[in-house]
Amino acid sequence: MIGLHNISKSFGDCAALHAIDLTVRDGEFLALLGPSGSGKTTLLRIIAGLALPDEGRVHFNREDVTELRVAQRKVGFVFQQYALFRHMSVLDNIGFGLSVRPRVRRPAQAKIRARARELLDLVQLGGLGDRYPAQLSGGQQQRVALARALAVEPQLLLLDEPFGALDAKVRKELRRWLRQLHEQMGLTSIFVTHDQEEALELADRVVVLDRGAIEQIGTPEEVYMAPRSGFVSGFVGDSNSLPVTVRGDQALFRNHTVALSPPPLRDGPARLDFRPHDVALAADGNGLPLEVSGIYRRGGNWRVEGRVAGSDRIVELDIDADGPAPQPGDRLAFTITRSRVFAEEAAR
Amino acid sequence: MSAAHVARRSRGIRWALILAAVLFMAFFLVLPLVAVFAEALAKGFGTYLAALADPDALSAIKLTLLVAAISVPLNVAFGVCAAWAVSKFDFRGKSVLLTLIDLPFSISPVVAGLVYVLLFGAQGWFGPWLVDHGVRIIFAVPGIVLATILVTFPFVARELIPLMQEQGRVDEEAALALGASGLRTFLRVTAPNIKWGLLYGVLLCNARAMGEFGAVSVVSGHLRGLTNTMPLHVEILYNEYNFAAAFAVASLLALLALVTLALKTSLEWKFGYSHGSAR
Numbered sequence: 001m002i003g004l005h006n007i008s009k010s011f012g013d014c015a016a017l018h019a020i021d022l023t024v025r026d027g028e029f030l031a032l033l034g035p036s037g038s039g040k041t042t043l044l045r046i047i048a049g050l051a052l053p054d055e056g057r058v059h060f061n062r063e064d065v066t067e068l069r070v071a072q073r074k075v076g077f078v079f080q081q082y083a084l085f086r087h088m089s090v091l092d093n094i095g096f097g098l099s100v101r102p103r104v105r106r107p108a109q110a111k112i113r114a115r116a117r118e119l120l121d122l123v124q125l126g127g128l129g130d131r132y133p134a135q136l137s138g139g140q141q142q143r144v145a146l147a148r149a150l151a152v153e154p155q156l157l158l159l160d161e162p163f164g165a166l167d168a169k170v171r172k173e174l175r176r177w178l179r180q181l182h183e184q185m186g187l188t189s190i191f192v193t194h195d196q197e198e199a200l201e202l203a204d205r206v207v208v209l210d211r212g213a214i215e216q217i218g219t220p221e222e223v224y225m226a227p228r229s230g231f232v233s234g235f236v237g238d239s240n241s242l243p244v245t246v247r248g249d250q251a252l253f254r255n256h257t258v259a260l261s262p263p264p265l266r267d268g269p270a271r272l273d274f275r276p277h278d279v280a281l282a283a284d285g286n287g288l289p290l291e292v293s294g295i296y297r298r299g300g301n302w303r304v305e306g307r308v309a310g311s312d313r314i315v316e317l318d319i320d321a322d323g324p325a326p327q328p329g330d331r332l333a334f335t336i337t338r339s340r341v342f343a344e345e346a347a348r
Numbered sequence: 349m350s351a352a353h354v355a356r357r358s359r360g361i362r363w364a365l366i367l368a369a370v371l372f373m374a375f376f377l378v379l380p381l382v383a384v385f386a387e388a389l390a391k392g393f394g395t396y397l398a399a400l401a402d403p404d405a406l407s408a409i410k411l412t413l414l415v416a417a418i419s420v421p422l423n424v425a426f427g428v429c430a431a432w433a434v435s436k437f438d439f440r441g442k443s444v445l446l447t448l449i450d451l452p453f454s455i456s457p458v459v460a461g462l463v464y465v466l467l468f469g470a471q472g473w474f475g476p477w478l479v480d481h482g483v484r485i486i487f488a489v490p491g492i493v494l495a496t497i498l499v500t501f502p503f504v505a506r507e508l509i510p511l512m513q514e515q516g517r518v519d520e521e522a523a524l525a526l527g528a529s530g531l532r533t534f535l536r537v538t539a540p541n542i543k544w545g546l547l548y549g550v551l552l553c554n555a556r557a558m559g560e561f562g563a564v565s566v567v568s569g570h571l572r573g574l575t576n577t578m579p580l581h582v583e584i585l586y587n588e589y590n591f592a593a594a595f596a597v598a599s600l601l602a603l604l605a606l607v608t609l610a611l612k613t614s615l616e617w618k619f620g621y622s623h624g625s626a627r
Contacts, residue, residue, distance in 0.1 A: 050521055071527045083522035087540040097526035100536065152527055 007056035016042045017212045031199035034209035049073045076149030076157040084133035091116045091129035097152035119147040139170040159191035230342035233273045240315040244272040264341045277318040278338040287333035387595035399593035407573045408581035416557040419496040427504025435512035461566025487569030495563035507549030
């Protein structure tokens with residue numbers, strides 16, 4: 001179990017993290033999700049021991065490791081650009097962690113090589129052991145970096161934007177494979193990502209960070225379906241927002257009303273968020289009017305982009321692609337079937 | 349204007365520029381170099397060898413080698429430490445340190461020499477104490493070594509800093525995260541990453557250490573057979589109108605320059621290392 005208590009860190013005058021509390025359960029696959037500058041990488045580096053917090057404590061299994069250096073924390077760390085040692089062969093890279101142990105705990109040379117070969121097979125690169133990092137593709141380098149981190153048998157695996165530098169297809173493959181590996185090896189894994197889709201697909205729980213603070217912790221389902229703040233709603237998944245006035249259990253946008261359930265606590269100006277798929281076309285024309293400006297196919301739906309007539313608000317709607325595609329300039333009417341209200345003003 | 353016309357014209361410009369560069373180099377670089385060897389051998393190969401075999405010349409050569417043998421390793425140690433500190437850590441006064449490292453490039457070597465005379469000379473700050481304890485620095489070998497170190501100390505650091513800054517600290521962090529100690533990280537990860545840049549810096553540092561004139565001239569005292577380095581010996585011979593001998597010793601220095609150049613080029617060719625790049 002990993003415990004972070006009241007972690008704060010600033011670089012010069014700029015606060016990177018303030019008062020972070022977080023518990024990571026054994027065997028969990030946790031995503032730290034946030035935009036750049038949200039402090040997610042700093043938090044990962046603090047857990048690893050590559051950075052020291054200004055305040056707060058880090059616990060591994062109830063043991064306070066705040067003062068321990070990275071070399072003593074026995075974590076596996078996979079760097080964003082992999083940081084493979086370019087002058088060493090793949091096998092030497094993987095065996096590095098074992099070969100630098102103090103003499104008493106260092107396995108024999110032959111043992112190290114055998115272990116490195118095993119790991120190379122585990123990451124499905126058997127036979128590439130004598131290559132140099134520059135001779136590998138990005139996806140292969142990523143696997144080598146992972147094998148190198150696993151060689152020291154860490155209980156905790158930390159990954160900084162593990163798929164950031166890979167193309168979409170390789171990325172998808174590696175994601176699935178990493179998830180399997182995590183379960184197979186009984187690891188606790190924490191990865192940093194700015195890609196909400198990646199976080200939702202891979203993680204058991206997602207920690208959404210913004211400007212150095214935790215906005216929400218929850219399962220992918222919770223974070224997507226019940227965002228706790230306007231930031232989470234806008235950052236995780238596609239979302240539209242309209243500035244509305246709340247009155248009782250209704251939200252007013254210009255002269256249209258949207259029913260709210262449950263009703264928000266406070267009347268007054270607010271921000272109404274809804275997902276593109278949480279809408280229905282109003283056949284009778286009784287709904288929010290939309291002037292269509294663009295259409296493209298998104299799987300089984302048309303993704304329709306347009307302006308809410310009589311306002312400057314641009315929204316995106318998903319409409320079943322069984323029907324004919326709307327054309328730019330068409331006017332549609334839609335109703336919102338599921339929405340959330342946040343206190344802050346709508347962005348845009 | 350037609351494309352062909354433009355192409356022809358630009359070709360003309362290209363040749364004109366190349367010709368200008370070649371003529372410039374021939375006049376300022378190749379011609380003097382040829383002149384050195386021509387003058388050195390003007391009175392025959394026998395005279396040339398005799399000039400080099402002269403005891404004073406031999407002692408100057410020995411002293412130059414000694415000075416380089418002391419100052420280059422010290423500057424390697426200093427350069428690696430400074431480059432390591434600047435590129436792998438953040439600390440206050442980093443830019444001051446960077447400026448200080450460049451200082452020997454920007455001050456006149458004569459001033460660098462004078463500084464040591466002011467500090468260690470008989471009338472200098474530490475002069476009386478040194479005299480009392482029988483330590484000679486100025487007009488002796490230690491002074492020459494000190495002056496040479498001062499003048500040559502930016503070479504290794506300057507070569508390594510951009511290289512190590514470009515490489516960042518992520519390789520070192522990876523090694524540390526895998527449990528390596530600081531020393532092991534340096535030996536197994538950092539040193540291999542910087543070895544070509546380091547070698548390049550050593551070559552330049554060595555060339556300057558052997559060729560330095562101004563700073564060494566101030567602190568040396570020009571004692572024949574004792575405190576004369578090769579550049580100083582060349583000057584003395586020249587002032588005595590002993591041109592053949594002067595050029596004979598000078599030709600050794602020129603040869604050193606050529607060897608340095610050849611080594612540097614072959615390094616670049618063999619390992620694809622180019623100035624300031626990562627490999």
